[in-house]
Amino acid sequence: MTTNNRVLELINREIDGLNSPKESEELSGHLSRDHEAALLFEDLKRVSTLLDGAEPVEAPRNLRANILNSIDPKRYAEKRRLNPLTTLVNFLPQRGSLRYALVFTFGIVLGVVIYGLLSDMGKQSSVESTTLYGTMRLDRASESFEPADNAEINLQNVQGSVSTKHGKGLVSVELALQSQQEVETVLQFDPHSLSFVGLQQLDYTGNPIDIGGNSVHVRNIGDNKYVLFFSEKAQSPRPMDFKILSSGSLVYEKALSTGKKGQ
Amino acid sequence: MIEQDDLALVERCLSGDNRAFEGIVERYQKPVFNAVFRIVNDYDDSEDVTQAAFVKAYEKLRSYNKKYKFFSWLYRIAVNESINFINSRKNLEELDETVMSNEKTPDETLDGIDSSERIRDALLDLKLEYRTVVVLKHFQNLSYQEISYITEIPEKTVKARLFTARELLRDILLRKGF
Numbered sequence: 001m002t003t004n005n006r007v008l009e010l011i012n013r014e015i016d017g018l019n020s021p022k023e024s025e026e027l028s029g030h031l032s033r034d035h036e037a038a039l040l041f042e043d044l045k046r047v048s049t050l051l052d053g054a055e056p057v058e059a060p061r062n063l064r065a066n067i068l069n070s071i072d073p074k075r076y077a078e079k080r081r082l083n084p085l086t087t088l089v090n091f092l093p094q095r096g097s098l099r100y101a102l103v104f105t106f107g108i109v110l111g112v113v114i115y116g117l118l119s120d121m122g123k124q125s126s127v128e129s130t131t132l133y134g135t136m137r138l139d140r141a142s143e144s145f146e147p148a149d150n151a152e153i154n155l156q157n158v159q160g161s162v163s164t165k166h167g168k169g170l171v172s173v174e175l176a177l178q179s180q181q182e183v184e185t186v187l188q189f190d191p192h193s194l195s196f197v198g199l200q201q202l203d204y205t206g207n208p209i210d211i212g213g214n215s216v217h218v219r220n221i222g223d224n225k226y227v228l229f230f231s232e233k234a235q236s237p238r239p240m241d242f243k244i245l246s247s248g249s250l251v252y253e254k255a256l257s258t259g260k261k262g263q
Numbered sequence: 264m265i266e267q268d269d270l271a272l273v274e275r276c277l278s279g280d281n282r283a284f285e286g287i288v289e290r291y292q293k294p295v296f297n298a299v300f301r302i303v304n305d306y307d308d309s310e311d312v313t314q315a316a317f318v319k320a321y322e323k324l325r326s327y328n329k330k331y332k333f334f335s336w337l338y339r340i341a342v343n344e345s346i347n348f349i350n351s352r353k354n355l356e357e358l359d360e361t362v363m364s365n366e367k368t369p370d371e372t373l374d375g376i377d378s379s380e381r382i383r384d385a386l387l388d389l390k391l392e393y394r395t396v397v398v399l400k401h402f403q404n405l406s407y408q409e410i411s412y413i414t415e416i417p418e419k420t421v422k423a424r425l426f427t428a429r430e431l432l433r434d435i436l437l438r439k440g441f
């Protein structure tokens with residue numbers, strides 16, 4: 001005699017703890033009359049106990065790190081993601097000795113240039129030097145610059161201002177942004193007339209900065225100020241294209257002059 | 264409570280807080296790895312499959328439907344990744360005529376292995392569709408309904424597969440002298 005479907009269903013439901021008291025009673029009745037079904041029930045219960053009692057396997061120790069490491073590069077594969085603290089270092093070759101040599105040389109050269117810029121400036125700056133990164137000391141530099149362009153930003157999701165100044169072979173872009181949700185600002189420049197040399201983020205929040213050959217991307221959440229510095233490669237650098245994107249859509253665009261106001 | 268915590272982590276992740284996904288990984292790396300390991304049955308491959316499942320979950324987080332439990336959604340991805348992995352491995356093995364059989368002699372199965380290994384061994388003899396429901400039911404302690412969602416088959420089929428799988432396992436274990 002083979003065990004019928006109803007009894008099989010009751011056996012399995014009993015094993016899974018899903019039978020009502022009435023169904024358990026019904027099963028007991030079947031099992032007392034059907035020896036084959038009783039044997040099957042005992043065997044399946046044993047199998048189920050074995051399965052439930054199997055020890056969990058220990059996950060690899062570095063699994064979490066491997067997962068997290070494999071996520072970031074995928075997300076940011078299109079662009080090089082640069083943190084302000086590692087901005088300049090990440091540009092350099094991966095070979096250790098060459099990398100350190102270049103960092104060291106770059107630090108000295110930049111230090112000399114900036115010292116030259118600052119040595120003839122007497123005004124106090126509102127910028128705290130504790131917020132500077134790397135070897136650059138640019139806090140007073142922008143004050144001696146002449147205004148080139150400025151614009152107020154008053155959008156639904158973003159408020160703030162953007163202004164450009166120039167002087168001493170440098171162009172600065174001061175960016176004040178206030179946004180509740182992440183917005184992406186893009187500064188596109190002509191690589192033949194300008195090159196990006198450094199940035200300063202006041203009240204560092206870790207908002208990512210992505211730097212490409214002819215553009216700088218700043219992702220902003222909250223109320224933040226950034227000053228970006230470019231060196232002039234041409235007498236009259238071409239204007240920059242400034243854009244704000246919210247959820248991938250363009251919400252603001254302006255051409256920013258990099259020369260004297262009115263030029 | 265766990266479900267609410269999961270939702271909060273997902274919301275934070277979607278609003279740009281990358282650290283929130285670390286919380287998800289921290290919470291589910293072990294159970295997901297265990298489920299994958301019971302299906303795939305290779306430690307290193309399971310690590311790769313688990314990693315791929317989390318990456319996919321991260322990439323598809325916006326498509327997560329809050330109607331379902333987050334871990335069910337995550338398991339669904341992990342189970343699919345495991346099945347895809349096994350199928351791709353099977354294709355490779357079919358090409359390789361020298362591949363060794365998984366089947367062991369009765370002596371091998373009786374000597375020096377504990378019940379966990381016997382179970383692991385027996386599970387391997389089950390077809391993938393049976394193995395998957397057994398793993399989700401007995402190792403992950405999920406309901407028929409949750410298994411139905413994860414495996415994308417009707418609840419009735421889940422029950423039928425689970426009942427058959429248990430009987431098959433009983434036969435396999437008896438055959439192997441347990």
